[in-house]
Amino acid sequence: xxxxxxxxxxxxxxxxxxxxxxxxxxxxxxxxxxxxxxxxxxxxxxxxxxxxxxxxxxxxxxxxxxxxxxxxxxxxxxxxxxxxxxxxxxxxxxxxxxxxxxxxxxxxxxxxxxxxxxxxxxxxxxxxxxxxxxxxxxxxxxxxxxxxxxxxxxxxxxxxxxxxxxxxxxxxxxxxxxxxxxxxxxxxxxxxxxxxxxxxxxxxxxxxxxxxxxxxxxxxxxxxxxxxxxxxxxxxxxxxxxxxxxxxxxxxxxxxxxxxxxxxxxxxxxxxxxxxxxxxxxxxxxxxxxxxxxxxxxxxxxxxxxxxxxxxxxxxxxxxxxxxxxxxxxxxxxxxxxxxxxxxxxxxxxxxxxxxxxxxxxxxxxxxxxxxxxxxxxxxxxxxxxxxxxxxxxxxxxxxxxxxxxxxxxxxxxxxxxxxxxxx
Ligand code: KET
Numbered sequence: 509x510x511x512x513x514x515x516x517x518x519x520x521x522x523x524x525x526x527x528x529x530x531x532x533x534x535x536x537x538x539x540x541x542x543x544x545x546x547x548x549x550x551x552x553x554x555x556x557x558x559x560x561x562x563x564x565x566x567x568x569x570x571x572x573x574x575x576x577x578x579x580x581x582x583x584x585x586x587x588x589x590x591x592x593x594x595x596x597x598x599x600x601x602x603x604x605x606x607x608x609x610x611x612x613x614x615x616x617x618x619x620x621x622x623x624x625x626x627x628x629x630x631x632x633x634x635x636x637x638x639x640x641x642x643x644x645x646x647x648x649x650x651x652x653x654x655x656x657x658x659x660x661x662x663x664x665x666x667x668x669x670x671x672x673x674x675x676x677x678x679x680x681x682x683x684x685x686x687x688x689x690x691x692x693x694x695x696x697x698x699x700x701x702x703x704x705x706x707x708x709x710x711x712x713x714x715x716x717x718x719x720x721x722x723x724x725x726x727x728x729x730x731x732x733x734x735x736x737x738x739x740x741x742x743x744x745x746x747x748x749x750x751x752x753x754x755x756x757x758x759x760x761x762x763x764x765x766x767x768x769x770x771x772x773x774x775x776x777x778x779x780x781x782x783x784x785x786x787x788x789x790x791x792x793x794x795x796x797x798x799x800x801x802x803x804x805x806x807x808x809x810x811x812x813x814x815x816x817x818x819x820x821x822x823x824x825x826x827x828x829x830x831x832x833x834x835x836x837x838x839x840x841x842x843x844x845x846x847x848x849x850x851x852x853x854x855x856x857x858x859x860x861x862x863x864x865x866x867x868x869x870x871x872x873x874x875x876x877x878x879x880x881x882x883x884x885x886x887x888x889x890x891x892x893x894x895x896x897x898x899x900x901x902x903x904x905x906x907x908x909x910x911x912x913x914x915x916x917x918x919x920x921x922x923x924x925x926x927x928x929x930x931x932x
Contacts, residue, residue, distance in 0.1 A: 733767075
């Protein structure tokens with residue numbers, strides 16, 4: 509009888525049943541995916557050993573020392589979670605308490621739509637997951653519809669509606685010469701779209717341009733949507749980051765609600781509560797009545813079930829603890845304002861530094877734009893030089909995440925921008 513070692517030796521020396529070659533042929537035609545235009549920048553930044561490196565790529569808030577921030581209200585809420593959390597599944601639609609509090613932020617505390625139970629809402633995997641759930645819902649129940657997306661927009665919007673197989677159209681938004689809103693062309697596109705079209709709108713702090721319509725312009729857009737019976741889908745990833753006040757930043761949505769639209773809305777706590785990696789957000793759809801809302805919610809849950817079954821519990825608990833406790837909520841509102849104000853301060857500092865260096869260009873738009881980003885107007889080639897020569901990382905569309913600018917790096921950043929733009 510063979511010894512034990514001999515048996516194992518035989519097994520080890522046996523060839524696998526499927527040769528390495530035949531396995532590899534399964535995947536051999538798969539090319540590596542292109543780097544993500546935003547998250548790929550973080551990867552490149554992390555791989556750079558230079559001590560001078562600066563990351564103004566991804567829209568993630570940093571304090572004035574360039575460090576990630578956990579809000580004090582979040583720390584306090586976490587202490588309450590500790591020990592009290594069981595690890596049960598949430599329902600498919602997520603935390604009911606969190607969703608209720610989240611609707612208050614978008615639709616208003618005393619909203620009749622909430623009282624009338626006209627809103628179908630589910631917890632989603634942050635803002636991205638909320639957009640994707642809606643896109644899948646759109647494809648399943650409104651299969652002939654398209655989505656109108658602003659030019660430019662957050663790059664992932666294109667991926668989301670592409671993967672949901674919803675055809676995409678674009679509408680004018682940004683005017684490169686004025687570095688502001690191309691309102692006339694936007695309105696033309698709204699008028700020329702077929703009646704009943706779906707439009708993706710950034711509720712506030714438009715990404716990447718930092719250019720929002722004025723209140724008056726929102727009213728005109730809403731009016732024209734009513735005339736055309738268009739459906740607005742609001743992506744609200746930055747509530748609080750535009751003005752420092754979440755209530756003010758909900759203005760566009762409130763205007764559409766006053767005008768009697770049905771709307772969709774994606775909300776995220778990644779930025780305004782700093783809960784990036786917790787993936788906590790909400791998708792809501794305002795329906796005509798409670799019966800419709802019940803049906804729509806049940807269908808949204810059915811879309812979630814085979815994808816991820818139900819959403820994670822931890823971040824949802826943090827959010828519901830903060831928003832249902834008046835002291836913690838107040839603390840949160842103050843902390844949002846601190847973040848927004850630091851960014852506004854950095855806008856002025858960057859502009860002043862560029863002016864002091866004698867830049868021949870106008871940098872007014874840095875302080876005119878709002879939210880997390882400055883759409884600088886730099887070309888992809890200029891951005892490439894910033895990265896190669898100065899180890900400054902940003903998306904190639906020239907978007908600067910102002911949340912990554914600090915008192916310590918603003919001078920270095922301004923100098924580098926001046927160097928690559930002065931001969932333009
Ligand atoms: N919508 C917009 C407009 C947006 O800028 C982001 C994130 C999201 C939704 C999604 O955020 P979530 O973390 O899923 O709640 N934007 C930043 C990060 C990213 O690209 O994922 C960014 O533009 O840098």
